[in-house]
Amino acid sequence: MVKRRVTIIDIAKELGVTPSTVSRALAGNTRVSLPTREKVLKTATGMGYHPNMLAASLRKGRSDTIGMVVPGINRHFFSHVISGVEAILNPAGFNLLISQSHEKEEHERKAVRSLLSNRVGAIILSHSVETTAFDHLLEIVNEGIPLVQFDRVTTDVPGPRIVNDNFFGALRSTQHLIRNGSRRIAHFSGALHINVYKERFEGYKYALQQAGIEFDPSLLIENCIIQDAGAEAVEKLVANNRIDAVFSSSDYSALGALKKLKKMNPGLSGQILISGFANEPFAELIDPSLTSVEQNAFEMGNQVAHAIIRSIGKDEIMDEEIQVPVRLIQRESSIWYRAISKCSNHLKKT
Amino acid sequence: MVKRRVTIIDIAKELGVTPSTVSRALAGNTRVSLPTREKVLKTATGMGYHPNMLAASLRKGRSDTIGMVVPGINRHFFSHVISGVEAILNPAGFNLLISQSHEKEEHERKAVRSLLSNRVGAIILSHSVETTAFDHLLEIVNEGIPLVQFDRVTTDVPGPRIVNDNFFGALRSTQHLIRNGSRRIAHFSGALHINVYKERFEGYKYALQQAGIEFDPSLLIENCIIQDAGAEAVEKLVANNRIDAVFSSSDYSALGALKKLKKMNPGLSGQILISGFANEPFAELIDPSLTSVEQNAFEMGNQVAHAIIRSIGKDEIMDEEIQVPVRLIQRESSIWYRAISKCSNHLKKT
DNA sequence: GTTATTCGTGCAAACGTTTGTATTTTTGCA
DNA sequence: TGCAAAAATACAAACGTTTGCACGAATAAC
Numbered sequence: 001m002v003k004r005r006v007t008i009i010d011i012a013k014e015l016g017v018t019p020s021t022v023s024r025a026l027a028g029n030t031r032v033s034l035p036t037r038e039k040v041l042k043t044a045t046g047m048g049y050h051p052n053m054l055a056a057s058l059r060k061g062r063s064d065t066i067g068m069v070v071p072g073i074n075r076h077f078f079s080h081v082i083s084g085v086e087a088i089l090n091p092a093g094f095n096l097l098i099s100q101s102h103e104k105e106e107h108e109r110k111a112v113r114s115l116l117s118n119r120v121g122a123i124i125l126s127h128s129v130e131t132t133a134f135d136h137l138l139e140i141v142n143e144g145i146p147l148v149q150f151d152r153v154t155t156d157v158p159g160p161r162i163v164n165d166n167f168f169g170a171l172r173s174t175q176h177l178i179r180n181g182s183r184r185i186a187h188f189s190g191a192l193h194i195n196v197y198k199e200r201f202e203g204y205k206y207a208l209q210q211a212g213i214e215f216d217p218s219l220l221i222e223n224c225i226i227q228d229a230g231a232e233a234v235e236k237l238v239a240n241n242r243i244d245a246v247f248s249s250s251d252y253s254a255l256g257a258l259k260k261l262k263k264m265n266p267g268l269s270g271q272i273l274i275s276g277f278a279n280e281p282f283a284e285l286i287d288p289s290l291t292s293v294e295q296n297a298f299e300m301g302n303q304v305a306h307a308i309i310r311s312i313g314k315d316e317i318m319d320e321e322i323q324v325p326v327r328l329i330q331r332e333s334s335i336w337y338r339a340i341s342k343c344s345n346h347l348k349k350t
Numbered sequence: 351m352v353k354r355r356v357t358i359i360d361i362a363k364e365l366g367v368t369p370s371t372v373s374r375a376l377a378g379n380t381r382v383s384l385p386t387r388e389k390v391l392k393t394a395t396g397m398g399y400h401p402n403m404l405a406a407s408l409r410k411g412r413s414d415t416i417g418m419v420v421p422g423i424n425r426h427f428f429s430h431v432i433s434g435v436e437a438i439l440n441p442a443g444f445n446l447l448i449s450q451s452h453e454k455e456e457h458e459r460k461a462v463r464s465l466l467s468n469r470v471g472a473i474i475l476s477h478s479v480e481t482t483a484f485d486h487l488l489e490i491v492n493e494g495i496p497l498v499q500f501d502r503v504t505t506d507v508p509g510p511r512i513v514n515d516n517f518f519g520a521l522r523s524t525q526h527l528i529r530n531g532s533r534r535i536a537h538f539s540g541a542l543h544i545n546v547y548k549e550r551f552e553g554y555k556y557a558l559q560q561a562g563i564e565f566d567p568s569l570l571i572e573n574c575i576i577q578d579a580g581a582e583a584v585e586k587l588v589a590n591n592r593i594d595a596v597f598s599s600s601d602y603s604a605l606g607a608l609k610k611l612k613k614m615n616p617g618l619s620g621q622i623l624i625s626g627f628a629n630e631p632f633a634e635l636i637d638p639s640l641t642s643v644e645q646n647a648f649e650m651g652n653q654v655a656h657a658i659i660r661s662i663g664k665d666e667i668m669d670e671e672i673q674v675p676v677r678l679i680q681r682e683s684s685i686w687y688r689a690i691s692k693c694s695n696h697l698k699k700t
Numbered sequence: 701g702t703t704a705t706t707c708g709t710g711c712a713a714a715c716g717t718t719t720g721t722a723t724t725t726t727t728g729c730a
Numbered sequence: 731t732g733c734a735a736a737a738a739t740a741c742a743a744a745c746g747t748t749t750g751c752a753c754g755a756a757t758a759a760c
Contacts, residue, residue, distance in 0.1 A: 053467045054408045055746035079424035098448045117403045287637035405716035
């Protein structure tokens with residue numbers, strides 16, 4: 001037996017005033033006198049009143065829930081962006097409605113449709129690797145609701161875009177490898193139609209060019225962002241291309257390469273330098289620890305949230321791109337070391 | 351300039367029928383003839399109609415969004431439970447509204463209040479470590495909306511509870527350590543008022559008892575589930591208690607212990623066996639790899655979702671507890687090995 | 701003391717659906 | 731052709747708010 005929930009009308013009856021007064025009182029409107037405001041507030045909590053946001057949003061024509069679509073929340077980067085968004089948006093009175101696209105364009109479209117149906121006040125989105133058409137995003141802006149893109153973004157649809165400084169991260173990372181003596185540096189990339197991987201590739205190429213190293217297309221491995229792909233790629237590259245380093249756009253494929261190298265020839269492993277991207281939690285834990293580019297996911301989330309707040313209620317949409325700085329974290333995988341030196345240390349101590 | 355969104359009424363006018371007919375047509379109600387149903391559907395998509403779920407939910411008195419409160423989505427376990435829930439609930443036409451408590455009771459309460467205000471159709475919750483009073487959960491069931499608890503649960507409030515078989519996991523893990531020769535096994539636990547840690551502690555004690563080992567209270571370290579706590583604890587234990595193994599309720603404190611041991615005395619490190627709990631992704635990547643108890647988070651999510659579907663629309667609430675099986679994954683950290691043996695291998699190969 | 705102004709509250713419509721009931725149209729059958 | 735039954739659609743109220751406007755009372759200005 002479901003109990004009828006207490007409404008504004010119940011409170012109004014209880015106090016002998018009208019619903020409108022109660023509504024204004026609860027909203028803190030100064031048009032209703034302080035004494036009645038206090039009375040209303042007291043009886044509201046006393047009766048166990050929970051405002052019905054559905055009704056409020058319907059009436060107001062806008063909702064305080066913000067929709068967010070990400071490829072997957074179980075990724076370190078995305079979950080921290082979400083936390084960063086929440087940290088700003090929750091205190092400001094907004095809720096987050098989170099959907100995952102699981103890297104499928106169809107899921108992404110469904111998620112957007114669902115968010116639109118739920119009349120969210122704005123949408124935050126980082127698109128799936130599959131997504132190449134953006135009509136569903138245009139639909140969002142056409143409906144007049146603010147859209148903020150982050151990380152994986154497209155300039156095909158107007159609005160704020162918050163991105164990492166991928167170019168700079170890749171540049172620094174590659175320069176670091178070069179300084180440590182590498183010349184034949186392979187690059188593991190994602191699909192190059194995605195801005196993120198494109199920009200990292202550009203940074204990589206630029207670093208080579210600056211160092212007077214000619215870019216060798218046979219050292220570019222596309223769609224190499226998961227562990228297995230990295231392992232497979234490094235095996236072939238070592239066999240055929242005499243590489244001495246790998247700059248990967250993904251920590252996962254870097255990890256795969258690292259493990260494969262260790263397995264193939266423990267003695268060799270330290271002589272091929274490796275650096276990844278994203279600074280996943282495991283990067284500092286593995287052996288050797290993985291050099292990577294740290295993205296400030298939480299900060300990015302904050303920026304996204306602020307862009308949302310700026311956009312909401314505004315009529316014109318601002319087509320801006322904000323870059324969040326990244327930082328190279330140097331670890332063992334990119335410094336010239338030999339497994340044997342570690343062992344001799346062990347032997348000395350034991 | 352915000353465009354007015356197209357409603358059911360617009361479609362009705364366009365076709366010269368009433369809104370009610372359009373509503374029924376869109377719902378696939380057979381009371382409206384097939385020809386009109388098709389016509390409605392076509393013009394609806396043609397006009398770019400998006401149903402207004404707010405209005406629908408308000409009228410129907412129930413909503414198809416399910417609220418979910420978790421301590422943090424950036425934890426492997428929770429993000430995979432979420433995925434498991436989504437995998438069942440999304441195809442069934444539900445959305446997930448996810449909130450994080452960040453392990454704060456106050457956040458948890460706020461989240462629940464917000465979900466109630468948004469008139470979610472049901473609530474899924476795993477409570478924060480801080481939470482010891484459960485009136486906010488009682489409020490949920492008093493409002494007549496289904497509540498499903500998972501992982502960290504309380505029996506103080508009725509309803510389905512989906513939990514891991516913590517007792518069994520702890521039992522197996524401790525038995526494994528004992529079989530490998532350990533007798534003085536420390537236990538890193540969380541706060542024991544939480545069912546999860548309580549049950550694991552019971553499993554640990556039971557394993558000791560079965561093996562005829564007396565439980566030594568000085569080997570129980572409470573509130574030891576983060577990396578630093580594990581490091582600190584193991585240092586003291588090694589100094590004062592002559593332990594030969596650690597069974598930790600958390601992979602993180604196990605990791606801390608492992609790293610500390612390696613640092614303190616590389617030669618010693620292999621002689622103190624360590625096992626963790628949760629099988630975090632890093633467990634298999636670190637050196638030595640970490641023995642742990644794998645929880646089937648995705649499966650748990652599925653169970654949660656099914657419990658939700660069973661509960662929705664039902665009047666009586668079923669006070670059931672479902673246990674999801676766990677599995678011990680044996681890795682290097684719990685087998686007797688010496689760093690030196692690895693080195694000699696290296697030397698042979700290089 | 702009259703007229704403006706402010707203040708506090710009430711009235712009623714609106715937001716976009718759903719749904720029980722009433723009404724019209726169609727169909728079947730004698 | 732007539733009439734009941736069935737089918738298709740229309741009507742209208744309801745969900746719980748918000749908010750522009752109206753209204754009366756109290757206060758201020760002249």
